[in-house]
Amino acid sequence: MSEPVNPSVDSPEYPPELARLPPGRHGLPREFVARNQRERLIAGLAEAVAEQGYAGTTIAHITRHAAVSRRTFYEHFSSKDECFVAAYDTVMAELRRRVDEAFNEEDEWPRAVRAGIGAMLEFLTAEPHLARLSMVEALVAGPVVVERYDAAIQGLVPYFEAGRKGRPAEVLAGLSPSTEEALVGGMVSLISRRVFADRTEELESLLPDLTEFALTPYLGNAAAAKVARQG
Amino acid sequence: MAAKSTPRPLPGQHQLSREFIAKHQRARIVNALALEVSEKGYRNVTVADIVKRAGIARNTFYENFGSKEDCFLAAQQFAMSAALGRVVEAAGEIDDWPYRVEAGLAAFLHFVAEEPALARTCMVDALAAAPSSVRYYEESLQSFVSLFRLGRDVSPHGRKLPETIEEALIGGVFWIVYQRLLEDEPERIERLLPELVEFALTPYLGAEAARVVALEGDGASAASSSRG
Numbered sequence: 001m002s003e004p005v006n007p008s009v010d011s012p013e014y015p016p017e018l019a020r021l022p023p024g025r026h027g028l029p030r031e032f033v034a035r036n037q038r039e040r041l042i043a044g045l046a047e048a049v050a051e052q053g054y055a056g057t058t059i060a061h062i063t064r065h066a067a068v069s070r071r072t073f074y075e076h077f078s079s080k081d082e083c084f085v086a087a088y089d090t091v092m093a094e095l096r097r098r099v100d101e102a103f104n105e106e107d108e109w110p111r112a113v114r115a116g117i118g119a120m121l122e123f124l125t126a127e128p129h130l131a132r133l134s135m136v137e138a139l140v141a142g143p144v145v146v147e148r149y150d151a152a153i154q155g156l157v158p159y160f161e162a163g164r165k166g167r168p169a170e171v172l173a174g175l176s177p178s179t180e181e182a183l184v185g186g187m188v189s190l191i192s193r194r195v196f197a198d199r200t201e202e203l204e205s206l207l208p209d210l211t212e213f214a215l216t217p218y219l220g221n222a223a224a225a226k227v228a229r230q231g
Numbered sequence: 232m233a234a235k236s237t238p239r240p241l242p243g244q245h246q247l248s249r250e251f252i253a254k255h256q257r258a259r260i261v262n263a264l265a266l267e268v269s270e271k272g273y274r275n276v277t278v279a280d281i282v283k284r285a286g287i288a289r290n291t292f293y294e295n296f297g298s299k300e301d302c303f304l305a306a307q308q309f310a311m312s313a314a315l316g317r318v319v320e321a322a323g324e325i326d327d328w329p330y331r332v333e334a335g336l337a338a339f340l341h342f343v344a345e346e347p348a349l350a351r352t353c354m355v356d357a358l359a360a361a362p363s364s365v366r367y368y369e370e371s372l373q374s375f376v377s378l379f380r381l382g383r384d385v386s387p388h389g390r391k392l393p394e395t396i397e398e399a400l401i402g403g404v405f406w407i408v409y410q411r412l413l414e415d416e417p418e419r420i421e422r423l424l425p426e427l428v429e430f431a432l433t434p435y436l437g438a439e440a441a442r443v444v445a446l447e448g449d450g451a452s453a454a455s456s457s458r459g
Contacts, residue, residue: 053362139358139365142274146359150413153406174438176426178407185406186399193369193398196362209393213400216434221388228393 038076040066042087045080050129054084054137084141085148091134092152098123099159109163110219110227114211116159117187121203121210124191128200135192156184163218175217183214257295260285261306264299265352273303273360300361307364310346310353311371317342322378328385329436329444333428335378336404340421343408347417354405355412375401382435392434400431 044066048057059080063073077083102119106112124131138149160180164172187210194202208228215224263285267276278299282289296302321338325331343350353371357364379397383389393399404427411420425445432441 055361136362136365140361143272143359150410154410171438174429174433174442176429178423178426179430181410182403182407182427182430185409186401186403189369189372189402189406190395190399196366196369206395209395210399212393213396213434217430217438220437221391221434225391 037066037068037072038086040068041073041076041083042090044068045083045087046091046129046133049084049133049137054141081142081144084137085144088134088138088141088145088148091130092148095120095123095134096152096155099156103159109165110215110224113159113163113214114207114227117210117214118204118207121191121207124195125200125203128195128198131195131200131203135188135195153184153188154181157181160184160214163215167218171218179217183217186213253295256285256287256291257305260287260292260295260302261309264302265306265310265348265356268303268306268356268360269348269351273356300363303356303360304364304367307353307357307360307367310349311367313346313349314339314342314353315371315374318375318378328381329432329440332378332382332431333424333444335375336427336431337421337424340408340424340427343412344417344420347412350408350417351412354409358409372401372405373398379431382432386435389435396434400434404431 041062044062044064045057047065048061052058052061057080059070059073062080062083063070066073073083077086098119099116103112103116106115124135134149138145157180160183164175167175190206190210191203194200194206212221212224212228215227218224219227260281264276264281267280267284271280276299278289278292281299281302282292285292292302296305317338318335322331322335325334343354353368357368376397379400383392386392407423407427408420411417411423429438429441429445432444435441436444
């Protein structure tokens, strides 16, 4: 967690959609190239949106960044919106995969929450463009994406609900049905304000605060703070 | 003040001050935009739609606003300051901090239930309109920070609380209200009061004390604060 993580784009653990095929003649099978074109378009959109914002991005911007022709774009997507949805889904799937993996590596729930939050912050810090795409531009990219955005946030609720298991009755009595929803909403709001202000580099330092915030309803202040502050 | 500089009105024109007309035109345009957005969604609304609905000339629109985005921001600011005004008024009357937070939240939820269209403009449409409106929304939330922060003085562990706790609590409260607005059930929003009060107070007072305040506010008898 403490070592700097900044995977290069062609690191093998990177999902192909977020990596780039080097331009030039490569003699690869047609099917592979087609798949890769789609991936390049998605990466191209992420770059274009980071530069222009969603509203200002045109298909020409995307194809220029992806180094493919306009015709190729339309072989894969019917519109900028459709390409954005594909990019959004790719980024969120990757984010969820990382959170899931970190969460499941820990045996105890409080530490699992800390690990999951840590994985999320690490990804968003390492990928400021994708952070912006998924947390800022997604909101203004039309109703289809907004619906997905809401669902993605609500999809984090079960990680917290797991904390109810085995809690004493008086703790459970203090948790309202919307506690988990409020926790994920609060965390996302904190994160997206930093992404908005182009302060993604601050995100990793939020780990103790977010962990304590998330655990307090279940463990009380003192125990939550203890898990939050442990290295 | 307008009298000196205003030319003599042409026949049939009302003798209203320029300022008066301008102010009301602005309100009419903003209102027209809010209605259009709530029906079609921000992206599908054009300046032509707004102009038609407001019954004004296209030039008049551009005399008042630089763009659709500019006009939306004005609508959002109007709605948000209406909400904030209610909160400040209600919370300001109460000295005891936990009840002050409760009064503020109650006023906010009441505003949302009573004015769902305005609430949607500043909480739902604002988040889908433009980066500038999302930024304004996020900044508006921060006006609640100082109200919550006072809780550190009455909390036994106020000094140890995370620096960002207020920001996170407010984000959580707004997220819940936003979700209920999306479900289009504004009339149920006021029933959220006890759980939101409990959520907001727990980090400062502990779950037990937070629940007592929350249940009292629900109209349950304070003395017998029995759990239902």
